Amino acid sequence: MTRAIFYTASTVNGFLADPEDSLEWLLTIPQEEATADIAAFTASIGVLVEGSSTYEWVLEHEGLRAHPERWQQFYGDRPTFVFTHRDLDPVPGADIRFVQGEVAAHWADIVAAAGDRDVWIGGGGDLVGQFADAGLLDEVVITFAPVTLAAGKPLLPRDLDHTRLELTSVRQAGPFAELTYRVKAPLA
Numbered sequence: 390m391t392r393a394i395f396y397t398a399s400t401v402n403g404f405l406a407d408p409e410d411s412l413e414w415l416l417t418i419p420q421e422e423a424t425a426d427i428a429a430f431t432a433s434i435g436v437l438v439e440g441s442s443t444y445e446w447v448l449e450h451e452g453l454r455a456h457p458e459r460w461q462q463f464y465g466d467r468p469t470f471v472f473t474h475r476d477l478d479p480v481p482g483a484d485i486r487f488v489q490g491e492v493a494a495h496w497a498d499i500v501a502a503a504g505d506r507d508v509w510i511g512g513g514g515d516l517v518g519q520f521a522d523a524g525l526l527d528e529v530v531i532t533f534a535p536v537t538l539a540a541g542k543p544l545l546p547r548d549l550d551h552t553r554l555e556l557t558s559v560r561q562a563g564p565f566a567e568l569t570y571r572v573k574a575p576l577a
């Protein structure tokens with residue numbers, strides 16, 4: 390069965406990015422161990438889902454307007470669903486599907502595009518929260534970097550208590566701490 394997995398890096402105090410959407414706090418940390426882990430994770434993924442800020446950050450940071458082939462190097466041929474209310478530029482040659490509205494309304498299409506693999510909900514945090522609200526979030530894998538920020542873009546701005554999050558794995562990867570949680574349905 391297709392699972393929806395939020396797989397992300399975070400500061401220790403729960404920010405995905407700084408207030409200006411910068412990931413400098415993350416990218417300045419030596420990444421060797423984390424890079425190998427990301428490759429293993431992406432092999433299990435059939436589809437990516439992300440919000441427009443995340444998509445636009447990747448576009449800018451990777452220079453994809455000038456070098457669209459770089460999309461393939463990281464994402465391969467996987468379809469990507471980008472949630473937005475705006476007309477954003479696609480990356481030439483990439484399978485990018487711009488959608489909007491209720492996440493549940495797009496779930497059947499997302500699952501169909503994933504084939505027999507899982508779905509990577511890349512963020513941001515509120516979009517992940519929309520999947521949790523809809524009962525469509527199965528797992529959360531957070532790689533905590535040894536960093537705190539005074540402010541930034543929140544990891545998962547929802548109330549999910551201990552009855553909803555079951556810790557299934559704790560792992561160290563160099564300076565990073567990876568925690569994995571199974572997301573459980575609310576108690577009846």
Ligand SMILES: NC(=O)c1ccc[n+]([C@@H]2O[C@H](COP(=O)([O-])OP(=O)(O)OC[C@H]3O[C@@H](n4cnc5c(N)ncnc54)[C@H](OP(=O)(O)O)[C@@H]3O)[C@@H](O)[C@H]2O)c1
Pocket residue numbers: 397398399404405406409410411412415439440441442443444446447472473474475488489490491492511512513514515516519542543
């Ligand atoms: N640390 C990490 O590994 C990591 C992981 C993921 C993201 N990030 C970074 O964290 C930041 C996250 O930014 P963010 O919190 O603004 O989140 P985001 O989810 O990337 O973008 C939010 C935007 O997506 C659009 N959107 C969200 N839900 C929608 C819906 N249901 N229908 C239509 N449009 C919808 C809206 O913009 P419009 O409608 O105006 O387009 C919304 O303002 C980014 O800078 C990203 O690069 C870091």
